[in-house]
Amino acid sequence: MSSVPTVNVDRPPENLAERTYLIPIFKGLGVTLRHFLRNLFGQKDIATIQYPETKRQYSERLRGKHILTTKEDGSLRCVACYMCETACPAECIHIVAEEDPEATVEWEKKPAVYEIDLLRCVFCGYCVDACPKEAIIMSREHEMAFVTREEAIVGIEDLRQKGPIEDEDLGYRPYY
Amino acid sequence: MRQPDGSSTLLTTRVETMLGWVRKNSLWPLPFGTACCAIEFMSVVSSHYDLARFGAEVVRFSPRQADLMIVAGTITDKMAPVVKRVYDQMAEPKYVVSMGACACTGGFYRAYHVVQGVDEFIPVDVYVPGCPPTPEALMHGILKLQEMIQNGETQYDRLKSRSADTAASPV
Amino acid sequence: MTVSSPEAPTRPHPLSDRLPEGAGEGITSCADGHTELTVDRSRILDVLKTLRDDDSTRCNLLADICAVDYPDRDARFEVVYHLAGIESGERVRVRVPVTEDDPVVPSAYGVFKAADWFEREAYDMMGIRFDGHPNLKRILTHEAFVGHPLRKDYDPAQRWLLTENETMAPKWVEETPEGNLDFEPQVLNIGPSHPATHGTLRTIARLDGEVIVRAECEIGYLHRCFEKMSETHGWNQVIPYTDRLNYCSSHINGAGYALAVEKMLGIEAPPRAQAIHVILSELSRVMDHAVCLGAMLVDIGALTNFWYFFQTREQIYGLLESCAGGRLTVSYARIGGLAHDVPADFHDHVRKLLADIPKFIDDVEKLVTANKIFRDRAENVGIVSAEEAVAWGWTGPCLRASGVPYDIRKALPYHGYEQYDFEVPVATTGDTYARYLVRIEEMRQSLRIIDQALTTLPDGPVITDNHRVALPPKEKVFTEMEALIWHFKLIYEGIKVPAGHAYSCTEGGNGELGYYLVSDGGGKPYRIKVRPPCFAIYQAFPHILEGHMVPDAIAIQSSLNIIAGELDR
Numbered sequence: 001m002s003s004v005p006t007v008n009v010d011r012p013p014e015n016l017a018e019r020t021y022l023i024p025i026f027k028g029l030g031v032t033l034r035h036f037l038r039n040l041f042g043q044k045d046i047a048t049i050q051y052p053e054t055k056r057q058y059s060e061r062l063r064g065k066h067i068l069t070t071k072e073d074g075s076l077r078c079v080a081c082y083m084c085e086t087a088c089p090a091e092c093i094h095i096v097a098e099e100d101p102e103a104t105v106e107w108e109k110k111p112a113v114y115e116i117d118l119l120r121c122v123f124c125g126y127c128v129d130a131c132p133k134e135a136i137i138m139s140r141e142h143e144m145a146f147v148t149r150e151e152a153i154v155g156i157e158d159l160r161q162k163g164p165i166e167d168e169d170l171g172y173r174p175y176y
Numbered sequence: 177m178r179q180p181d182g183s184s185t186l187l188t189t190r191v192e193t194m195l196g197w198v199r200k201n202s203l204w205p206l207p208f209g210t211a212c213c214a215i216e217f218m219s220v221v222s223s224h225y226d227l228a229r230f231g232a233e234v235v236r237f238s239p240r241q242a243d244l245m246i247v248a249g250t251i252t253d254k255m256a257p258v259v260k261r262v263y264d265q266m267a268e269p270k271y272v273v274s275m276g277a278c279a280c281t282g283g284f285y286r287a288y289h290v291v292q293g294v295d296e297f298i299p300v301d302v303y304v305p306g307c308p309p310t311p312e313a314l315m316h317g318i319l320k321l322q323e324m325i326q327n328g329e330t331q332y333d334r335l336k337s338r339s340a341d342t343a344a345s346p347v
Numbered sequence: 348m349t350v351s352s353p354e355a356p357t358r359p360h361p362l363s364d365r366l367p368e369g370a371g372e373g374i375t376s377c378a379d380g381h382t383e384l385t386v387d388r389s390r391i392l393d394v395l396k397t398l399r400d401d402d403s404t405r406c407n408l409l410a411d412i413c414a415v416d417y418p419d420r421d422a423r424f425e426v427v428y429h430l431a432g433i434e435s436g437e438r439v440r441v442r443v444p445v446t447e448d449d450p451v452v453p454s455a456y457g458v459f460k461a462a463d464w465f466e467r468e469a470y471d472m473m474g475i476r477f478d479g480h481p482n483l484k485r486i487l488t489h490e491a492f493v494g495h496p497l498r499k500d501y502d503p504a505q506r507w508l509l510t511e512n513e514t515m516a517p518k519w520v521e522e523t524p525e526g527n528l529d530f531e532p533q534v535l536n537i538g539p540s541h542p543a544t545h546g547t548l549r550t551i552a553r554l555d556g557e558v559i560v561r562a563e564c565e566i567g568y569l570h571r572c573f574e575k576m577s578e579t580h581g582w583n584q585v586i587p588y589t590d591r592l593n594y595c596s597s598h599i600n601g602a603g604y605a606l607a608v609e610k611m612l613g614i615e616a617p618p619r620a621q622a623i624h625v626i627l628s629e630l631s632r633v634m635d636h637a638v639c640l641g642a643m644l645v646d647i648g649a650l651t652n653f654w655y656f657f658q659t660r661e662q663i664y665g666l667l668e669s670c671a672g673g674r675l676t677v678s679y680a681r682i683g684g685l686a687h688d689v690p691a692d693f694h695d696h697v698r699k700l701l702a703d704i705p706k707f708i709d710d711v712e713k714l715v716t717a718n719k720i721f722r723d724r725a726e727n728v729g730i731v732s733a734e735e736a737v738a739w740g741w742t743g744p745c746l747r748a749s750g751v752p753y754d755i756r757k758a759l760p761y762h763g764y765e766q767y768d769f770e771v772p773v774a775t776t777g778d779t780y781a782r783y784l785v786r787i788e789e790m791r792q793s794l795r796i797i798d799q800a801l802t803t804l805p806d807g808p809v810i811t812d813n814h815r816v817a818l819p820p821k822e823k824v825f826t827e828m829e830a831l832i833w834h835f836k837l838i839y840e841g842i843k844v845p846a847g848h849a850y851s852c853t854e855g856g857n858g859e860l861g862y863y864l865v866s867d868g869g870g871k872p873y874r875i876k877v878r879p880p881c882f883a884i885y886q887a888f889p890h891i892l893e894g895h896m897v898p899d900a901i902a903i904q905s906s907l908n909i910i911a912g913e914l915d916r
Contacts, residue, residue, distance in 0.1 A: 086838055126584065210911065257511060
């Protein structure tokens with residue numbers, strides 16, 4: 001172990017200047033004064049984000065509230081294969097499948113019930129990774145607050161894609 | 177503030193509005209931080225987001241001096257009596273924000289030592305989802321609580337009106 | 348290739364002559380770098396003493412003690428000791444089979460003080476009794492808990508409610524010490540609802556005036572049953588749980604866990620993934636030290652530095668969020684590499700961080716390091732000598748502040764750390780001031796490593812192409828049948844890790860973060876034991892406290908950087 005390159009960080013005992021404490025006071029005041037004046041006169045550089053008037057721009061990979069994507073005709077892409085329910089570590093997805101009357105080889109089933117308990121969800125993104133149809137993706141919507149626990153169990157109507165996919169605030173999804 | 181029959185006069189509604197305005201703008205939080213959400217709470221009070229802009233400047237760790245308890249983090253069965261005691265020691269009006277999946281429902285810890293939601297033993301006003309919730313999500317939750325305080329829709333108000341009803345109509 | 352398959356014994360292992368008579372049979376060398384032996388419980392103390400004192404091994408650090416439940420075997424439990432030699436570099440694993448009707452093992456507390464809390468945890472979780480242990484009580488679960496949760500027949504969701512907490516006072520609180528009858532000793536409860544920074548740690552201290560005469564620590568207030576949860580979820584699904592272990596530096600835990608499973612599978616992550624692991628781990632280490640020092644300075648009374656350090660954290664959060672999607676709990680590592688590649692602006696973003704972060708560290712140093720008040724509060728407070736630290740099982744910055752230059756990144760390099768040029772900061776005094784200085788220097792060294800890793804970042808895939816382990820790329824899953832089948836098998840059945848066991852350690856923010864994995868060949872882990880660095884560090888805390896005042900206790904506790912998520916798991 002003597003071959004480990006080390007750097008000794010011991011400090012020597014205090015010299016006279018440090019013991020009288022005046023010089024470190026002024027150095028310290030200099031640092032805080034610099035920050036203070038910079039914040040006072042350089043308003044644009046100030047670190048604080050004035051929420052809710054300004055909102056921070058998150059990246060395109062933020063794991064926020066889920067979106068159930070739709071095909072061109074407006075029906076869900078989800079085929080109720082239960083992969084997301086299996087992959088979810090929190091077991092917060094609840095699906096009940098049913099036969100799709102307009103079944104094709106590619107889209108055989110559809111979900112009658114698709115619920116996510118947003119208060120159980122840990123927003124890990126495993127459901128998005130598991131989906132073989134890109135039927136569930138995540139948006140950048142992270143500001144959700146509920147008054148009751150029942151309110152937080154959202155179903156298909158709440159989760160489905162509202163308009164064209166370009167208008168949604170997209171977050172974590174397969175292609176980048 | 178209510179008449180015995182449940183209605184309120186003009187003077188008392190004005191007083192209630194003012195009380196609501198005063199209370200919502202001077203929430204003093206008690207961050208009951210146990211786990212990762214506590215770190216995000218620290219981010220909220222730091223310079224980047226700054227909860228002090230909403231009146232929550234003084235973060236009080238003593239329940240006698242706080243009126244908003246933010247339960248940030250997992251509550252275990254060992255910690256539960258401590259939470260209950262701290263909540264009981266707070267003076268009314270008091271509000272509770274449950275921050276993060278673990279405090280709201282136990283999150284993905286369906287386990288032998290984790291309380292499946294802090295509302296098992298204390299009344300919660302606002303549930304903020306996320307793991308951990310982003311600082312904006314927590315601030316959104318606190319703003320929602322402020323709205324609820326102004327409109328008199330919190331658990332404290334419900335408790336007050338229920339006890340006023342039972343006092344008004346003794347059976 | 349299974350990890351624990353022994354090499355064909357052509358001649359006896361050199362260690363077998365040194366061990367007590369009969370204990371040296373069946374010594375094997377495992378693929379995880381450990382020398383493994385199975386010992387009967389009657390000889391375990393002799394074996395441990397020999398391994399500690401003999402010149403060929405000199406295993407002076409007790410890394411871990413855990414118990415594993417094998418209900419199908421005759422000897423139902425197995426107590427596993429992991430030992431490490433700091434100077435010799437030896438790693439030894441000792442296994443002691445124990446039966447169900449007589450689960451008693453002699454306590455190793457006399458040989459290694461570090462055995463203290465590890466044995467209490469094995470008692471709590473599995474019900475193994477350790478003969479001769481000074482204080483064998485439950486440590487992680489509460490006092491009204493019935494049963495031993497990590498046993499295979501325990502239902503994971505079976506809870507026991509604790510209604511009253513005030514009876515949790517140790518017996519010595521009632522005792523009145525002899526001597527001066529004019530004064531009554533005061534017992535003070537510090538915690539568990541302690542100001543935000545370190546909530547959930549409890550210290551019960553008997554005071555004489557303001558000096559602490561005797562202390563005891565109570566932990567387990569954040570015991571979230573990580574190990575039981577990992578037994579009910581697939582290998583990849585454990586990664587979000589590992590994020591919440593040391594939540595101040597979550598990527599390190601995930602990278603360490605993925606490395607451990609990759610070792611058992613016999614695969615390696617691609618070089619690009621390893622380099623990105625290094626960059627993000629070092630940034631996480633900077634974040635961890637930032638919050639530790641920020642909180643320590645707040646506890647001592649210097650609030651401004653907290654804001655400066657949180658600016659640093661916010662900037663790093665921006666990078667982590669753009670790579671992984673989460674700020675604090677990233678879940679970016681996967682077994683076999685990373686979840687997906689870094690964004691296009693990764694290089695520039697990291698370069699900007701490397702330029703901005705040192706400014707905040709410099710600001711804090713100017714405010715604090717030469718400051719007489721801070722030096723008076725921190726120097727000669729909580730002194731721990733090198734021998735004491737090693738005896739207690741300390742690793743990481745706290746050990747290095749006591750003078751022992753032990754860093755897993757140098758001792759057992761992983762993820763390509765051997766190619767990077769950096770120094771290990773060491774101090775000799777072992778007090779709170781030294782721990783502060785070591786962490787500041789470590790932040791600067793981490794930035795140095797990131798610079799080198801970024802310059803030499805190779806191109807290529809970020810996850811292995813072995814489809815028994817990693818999900819195939821999405822383009823193939825949407826179009827090819829074979830990829831879809833691999834995808835289905837991985838999600839429904841999980842990764843099939845070959846049966847066996849392995850211990851793998853990495854350098855976490857606080858020291859040696861070890862994972863002891865046991866697999867039965869299925870898609871879910873059979874047993875995962877996490878060796879948390881701050882568990883070993885915190886068990887020494889009540890003993891350090893004696894003779895210090897209450898404000899010193901606060902300063903020492905925050906300098907040790909106890910993260911409850913890791914401590915209690």
